[in-house]
Amino acid sequence: MKITLKIWRQRDCQSKGEFKEYHLDKVSKDMSFLEMLDTLNIKLIKQGDLPVEFDHDCREGICGQCGVMINGIAHGPLKNTTTCQLHMRSFNDGDTIYVEPFKASAFPIVRDLKVNRSALDHIITSGGYVSVDTGQAPEANSIPVTFEQAEAAFDAAACIGCGACVASCKNSSAALFTSAKISHLAQLPQGDKETSTRVVSMVNQMEEEGFGHCTNTEACEVECPEGISVLNIARMNYEYNRSRLMKK
């Protein structure tokens, strides 16, 4: 396959970025999208150019480190698929592919396609946990959790923290990410004791990090590689309002 790439190149968050055009002639359909970028990078290095910096690690769709906008869509055209699991068989010979970083003011660009997503960690730091120290835990089966509860909690806990939801949102909101953690813990007996304090801290932190507000466009759910549901956002709003009302 012959592929034309238009890739966003930017030295750092202070510099101005631009699209640069590259051509690859021998792209195999079995290559993953990132392997295609590897191939481009080897070519660039040998020409004496700087390779395209991009984030990636496990390359099996679970670590959440990879993620770019491919033709304007977070993680590319396939549903429920991270960038690393996208293969070139999803493209056609002669295609032109636009590749950009996940853009959001809370995600400063490190270089090229690499962005700093520490803001997501900060949201968890503000309260995304159960306050239990090592050694305090009771016998595991003393806290029964029904099958349905565990499955529902898992559906929310499956978030990989890639930031596609933020990149897909016109407001750069992290509501899906934040609500997934709130929802995961609120649905379990271990976690629900702290729900009201947790939800307020996390929502406040989300705003402090510079993420926008949710206006229910639901674009986040559409692009989420894990299919995290926007119903989590509804639960977050419910818990948030409840917590504020209880205080008064």
Next chain:
Amino acid sequence: MSKTLKAPIPEGPLAEKWNNYKAKARLVSPNNRKQLEVIVVGTGLAGASAAASLAEMGYNVKSFCFQDSPRRAHSVAAQGGVNAAKNYKNDGDSVYRMFYDTLKGGDFRSREANTYRLAECSASLIDQAVAQGVPFGREYGGYLRNRSFGGVQVSRTFYARGQTGQQLLLGSYQALLRQQHTGKVKLYARHEMLDVVIIDGRARGIIARNLDTGEIERHGAHTVVLATGGFGKIYYLSTLAMGCNASAIWRAHKKGAYMANPSWTQIHPTSLPQSGEHQSKLTLMSESLRNDGRIWVPKDKNETRAPGEIPEDDRDYYLERKYPSFGNLAPRDISSRAAKEQIDLGKGVGPLKNAVYLDFSRAINEYGKDVIAERYGNLFTMYKKITGIDAYKEPMKISPAAHFSMGGLWVDYELMTTVPGLFAIGEANFSDHGANRLGANSLLQACVDGYFILPYTLQNYLADQIKIPKIEVDHPAFEESEKLVKDQMQSFLSCKGKKTAEEFHKELGKELYDKCGLLRTKNGLEKAIENIRNLREEYKTNLLVPGSAEEVNSELEKAGRVADYMELAELMCVDALHREESCGAHFRAEFQTEDGEARRDDENFCYSAAWEWTGNASQPILNREPLVFDTVKPTVRSYK
């Protein structure tokens, strides 16, 4: 001079040793803990759980990872589960049974007391994880669910769908960030450790590179813990993440920490096969698939029919044939070797004839497609994403791939390396799995080391460190380490050769996989050592790294990691060459029984080989830690 190493083991019967240790271990009072600093490198299950637990106790912890968030460490990718001797199934499990299974699974090449402790602490881990909100699989009544894994005859594996590692890691990551919130943990993401700093014979800090800016930083502490995982990525094609590396432990090795049994690498039997030269990694398909999938190859190596058209009589279900009592659930080393045997006979399937079939047709007929989809749906989806093939309709093609390092830094019972004050936990050490690790024991070991062992043993070490003031980083030892690191990076950049680090890595990996992988021979290993030396020489003169050291530069990061692999690879071959026996994952063709099974030599090789760095990668010194079996009598490991 070769030495005999001893790991002081606590007194008493096996089941009492850990309690005896804890009863006598020294403590640090809560007031003194806040004077002490601990560096933990790595934020996988071992690193995050250790850092969180130590911070909860009151120590000041600095936590480092090279990923952009601690949640991305490669523990996240473990699929199948975590073992614990809870005996919730009432099927005969016990701490002793789990200990014995692990010891036998490792072909009697691990330390009895360590392995027992692993089993002993396993139940507490499940309690801890559940309390953190890890959504383990449940029965309808609300109690925890278990399944079975390779190499055992009980159901002791707890799991969270096919994402157990992710969920456990999120539990410890959240515990870590909770401590960041209290201010007891300082987090350094996108930082790579490049050296350990030793002052007066003790580990007192590290040199790290800020990967966003290229800045070299000095960090001091009273003690350093390495939780940097395994190095299976040395084979280039492996199930590991792209960033997994040996650099932290290898640089510690060059500062005096011994490397134990470095050649013992688990080659996982159920990975996706290589499809072409461009390939960067091999994706693992969970071992749990072997509960219902049947492994076979065509009997005729010139078979051209599609798998569905090959009649039963023309198929060889070789695992069921060779190991009737364990069948498709034979342990990983045995299953991988059996697959290689078939592939080497020319019976491999797929375009490169490098795979075997994993067939679900019988299970689908028996239970229906829905049941199989419920059990393994996510894996079938992943298979389709990567290969484009629907495994409900035709068998999966699978192949062995480098996976887990049983070897690693030598540690004593307290998980301390041969450098005082330098600890190694999780996959970075060598301790519990012997020559082959059982499935679902690696998540366990990482967690147990971090949550339940290190907090006691590290404190025992720190008890006499309370008078040591804060470690200042202007000490000449920091200066020296920093210079070493900077000079090395400069040498990579100024080389300006013709090959990228990645290209060298591919060559090295292929050499190592061919000659120091599933099957090893004296001739092969000698040849590999020669070839690796040549490649290492070429690396010095023909490496091409773009850019500079003072900026984001992933090529420079890779160059350092590959340079370390070049040295470690030789040590792996030396280790495999010296061990003239077969045990677990280490299979020397010269040492096998008449029916092709591993022939262990307890008379001459019942020890862990702990290699010492001498300044010359080609002249390591062999030290031995004899393995003493007081409770168990090593037997021939049979799964027939």
